Amino acid sequence: KNRQNELWEGYKFHCNCDWCERSDVDAATVGLRCKTPGCVGEVVSLPPEEYTFMGPQNVTSNRLSGSDTKQCKMICDTCGCTDFEEAIKSRTRVMDRIEKIGASFANDNTDGEQLQTFGRELSNYYEACKNLCHVGTSWYVAWAADSFVNWCASSLPYCKDESERVETCRKALTVIQESRGAMEFCMNFPGNLRWSSHHLG
Numbered sequence: 001k002n003r004q005n006e007l008w009e010g011y012k013f014h015c016n017c018d019w020c021e022r023s024d025v026d027a028a029t030v031g032l033r034c035k036t037p038g039c040v041g042e043v044v045s046l047p048p049e050e051y052t053f054m055g056p057q058n059v060t061s062n063r064l065s066g067s068d069t070k071q072c073k074m075i076c077d078t079c080g081c082t083d084f085e086e087a088i089k090s091r092t093r094v095m096d097r098i099e100k101i102g103a104s105f106a107n108d109n110t111d112g113e114q115l116q117t118f119g120r121e122l123s124n125y126y127e128a129c130k131n132l133c134h135v136g137t138s139w140y141v142a143w144a145a146d147s148f149v150n151w152c153a154s155s156l157p158y159c160k161d162e163s164e165r166v167e168t169c170r171k172a173l174t175v176i177q178e179s180r181g182a183m184e185f186c187m188n189f190p191g192n193l194r195w196s197s198h199h200l201g
Contacts, residue, residue: 032088033133036076043084074088126147137181
């Protein structure tokens with residue numbers, strides 16, 4: 001589970017309280033979208049004993065099948081799709097870059113031109129997170145939105161005129177409105193360490 005992994009990696013212990021054992025809420029907080037067209041199912045993590053192996057043409061449980069097999073650790077609870085490896089890699093790349101941008105524009109040496117570049121990137125990464133994850137619950141959408149809104153606030157002193165400031169505020173309010181559900185879901189869920197530490201830090 002994501003929660004248990006974070007507890008072990010950060011604090012070296014496991015917890016079996018009710019919140020930590022709720023894999024359904026944990027999956028919703030990740031909020032990965034199913035890649036099957038038209039499917040609105042929830043993508044959930046498989047426990048290690050239920051990992052599947054996907055071959056060139058089929059998915060079979062607990063055994064390798066074919067020469068191009070790969071281990072599948074997530075599954076859609078509606079259509080059974082398990083091919084999320086690229087989506088997970090894309091999400092990881094996006095979040096790593098958002099974190100680096102956040103650290104960069106917190107630097108007092110960042111100039112207006114760099115800040116504008118960061119803003120365009122953050123806007124694109126927010127849209128990418130919306131495509132990869134559910135807007136209503138995903139921590140990744142919430143963090144990408146929060147990072148973009150923080151950029152908007154930081155960029156206001158660099159706006160060339162009043163109309164640019166108004167447009168920047170409009171973009172921030174749009175993102176806030178779109179991501180409100182995910183932000184509230186994450187803020188109200190005590191089982192998510194990263195969201196709490198991100199906002200308290």
